[in-house]
Amino acid sequence: MxxxxxxxxxxxxxxxxxxxxxxxxxxxxxxxxxxxxxxxxxxxxxxxxxxxxxxxxxxxxxxxxxxxxxxxxxxxxxxxxxxxxxIGIHARERTTNEGEGGKVFVVDWEGDNDPSNPRNWSIAYRMLTTLIITCIALVVGAAASADTAILPQAATDFGVSDMVESMAIGLFLAGVGIGAVFAGPFSETFGRNAVYIATMMLFMIFIMASALASNIGAQLIFRFLAGAFGATPLTCAGGSFSDMWAGLEKTIFFPIFAIGGFAGPALGPVIASYVVNLGSWRWAEWIILIISALVLSIVVLFLPETFPPLLMAWKARHLRHETGDDRYRAESEITQTSLWSRLKISLTRPLVLALEPIVLCMTIYLSVLFIVLFTFLDGYPHVFQRVYGISQGLTSVIFTALYVGIMSAGFLVPWVYKITKESFVNDSFVPEVRLWFAMLGAPAIPVGLFWMAWTDYASISIWSPIMASVLLGYGVSCIFMTSYMYIIDSYEQYAASALTFFTFTRYMAAGGMTVVGVPFYENLGTHWTLTILGCINVLMTPIPYVFYKYGHKIRHRSKNAVSW
Structure with missing residues (x-):
């Protein structure tokens, strides 16, 4: 609409x-x-x-x-x-690779203040659009984690072990990783809105199918497909933000998406833990479906298109109608690229960028953090329920402690904005300034893991591991915000390909480790499992500091990164 x-x-x-x-x-x-x-x-x-x-x-x-x-x-x-x-029309001759036809009138924005340009919309309107996209990410994240709260009931119903049922979470995350590869090219062909709406509808169909699944095999297949179609906001959201917000503005408004999007994984178990009392674990899926329908309605009614090439194609179509002249064309219409060509680029270029030190290190770092975050979905019953004897529902509620920490990272935004603004020279800035979020949050992750590992005893107050969860949420949020913004600003025109590899890798890793997490906690116990994760994060902690000092040299040697 x-x-x-x-x-x-x-x-x-x-x-x-x-x-x-x-x-x-x-x-x-x-x-x-x-x-x-x-x-x-x-x-x-x-x-x-x-x-x-x-x-x-x-x-x-x-x-x-x-x-x-x-x-x-x-x-x-x-x-x-x-x-x-x-105004905004540039006449030129077609180049050799654009075919025959002589002169073409290239349609562009009507000046710097063109009201059709998403970057010229009012802050309130762009903020509303940002919140709608955040709602999509929230409901997909909630769908990923909600099944942890009903894992024992679903496993009993299907007659399988908890580890087998945990594959419903792992395959959902793997589906997100696979879907991320295709979401970008589809959004560049059909526009952001069409892909958001179509994939949300398919996501809802497979969530409904998983709620109706009669056996474990059907549930696993439907959960995988739901994850694949739920990948869209996690991949396309970066493009939508680039469409609407300039570099300095991202410092303020990207954290809104990051903090809001993380509400899904953190609050999904809370929602599911209480709806299971309605009589069946399947209500966890039905509630996600109801929320998804509400979000889809908002998307259809209120979400505008932000993809500039599509907006220019619309403008060119109107100009052809008004003038009767077929030479008015958007740049994307002159050099048309097929969907298959975009898919080939989407499948190959991320592999090239995977060798870039910045992309590789940031991907490994965030993959480790997602492994920590999503293995907590299996681990929290071991950390809290078995040690302190609290109920399954209350254990799921403790996930809100993670989200409190995630939200607390928002307090850094004004200070980081000030630092970023001071670094601007001639409307550009050094991308390494984006690393401040990570440098202020990285130490919190190993500290939080060690804290939770060695205070998880019945003789120690339950508030100790809860506060450790808050610290972990703060650190994860800081690294997530830095990783996205640093890669976008470092690779600009290749950022979409870099983020594709980024998303694919971390969700595949998190999906695999979610399944492994159950025997990990069962065999090693919470103390050593969390200690191992903490030691791995100690090795990751120097990454933002190293890039802050040497990132400009690494970018200068790269063929794909910006080098100012």
Missing amino acids: QSFIQYRRIGLQVRSQFQRDQEKAKVDSSQRHRVAQDLAHGDSAALASSSCTSSADEDDKESERTDNLTIFRTQHSLRTTLAHSL
Whole structure:
């Protein structure tokens, strides 16, 4: 609905611009018309003086051809002059790889303050759009983690072990990793909105199917497919943010998405732990389906299209309709790339960027953090329920401690914004300034893991591991925000490919380790499991500090990263 209104609004804007600028085009074309007539009469006179022996019929035919040529030139010049008069239209010849057709009128924004440009929308409107996209990420994250709260009940119902049932979580995460590879190319072909809506609908269908599954095999397949179609916001959200927010603005508004999006994994078990009392573990899936339907309704009614090439294609279509001239084209329409070509790039370029030190190290770091975060879905019953004897529902509620820590990272935003603003020179800045979030949060992760590992005793207050959870949530949020913004600013035009590898790797790793997490906690116990995870994170902690000092040199040697 909102996209349709947006399309009509662009049409009205084009019509207004056309009416405003065509007077100038008429003046210019009338001058060209007079010149054309003078040339035509001059050519006819010259032709008559040099052809005294020509017959009268031949003179009439030549004059008719000259008049027709004059009329054709005048009409063609009028349309060409109009194109030159319209603001934001750039006339040029087609290049060799763009095929035949001569001149083309490339449609662009109507100046720096074009109201159709998502970056010129009001802050309130962009903020609303950001919150809607965040809601999509929230419901997908909740679907990923909700099954942990009903894992014993589902395992009993299907007659399988807890480890087998935990595959429902692991395969969902693996599906997100697979879906991330395809989400980007589809959004660049059909636009952000179409992909958000279509994949949300398919996501809901497979969530419903998993709620109705009659055996463990069906549930696992449907959960995997739900994850694959739920990958869209996690991949396309970065593109949507780049469409709307400039570099400095991302410092304030990307944390809103990150903090809001993390609410899903943290609050999913809380929701599921209480709805299971309705009589069946399947209510966890039904509640996710109901929330998804509500979010989808908001998306359809209120989410605008933000993809600039698609908006330019809409504008070009309106211009072709208004002028009757087929030469008005958006840049994406001139050099059309097939979906298959985009998919090949999406499948191959991330493998090239995987060798980049920045992409590789940040991917490993965030993958480790996601392993910690999602193995907690299996581990919290061991950390709290078995040690302190609390109920399954209350154990799930303790997940909110993680989210309290995630939200606390928001207090760093004003200070980091100030540092980022001071680093701006000529509308650009060094990407390493994005590492401040990570440098302020990285030590919190191993400290929180060791703290939880060695205070998880019945003789020690339960508030000790709960506070450790808060510290862990704070650290994870800081690293997540830094990783995304640093990669986007370091690779710019290749950021989508870098983020594809980034998303695919961390979700595949987290999905695999979620299944392994159950026997890990069973055989090693909470103390040593958390200690091992803490030791691994100690090795990861120096990464943001190393890149802060040497990142500019690494980028300078890279063929794909920006080097200012």
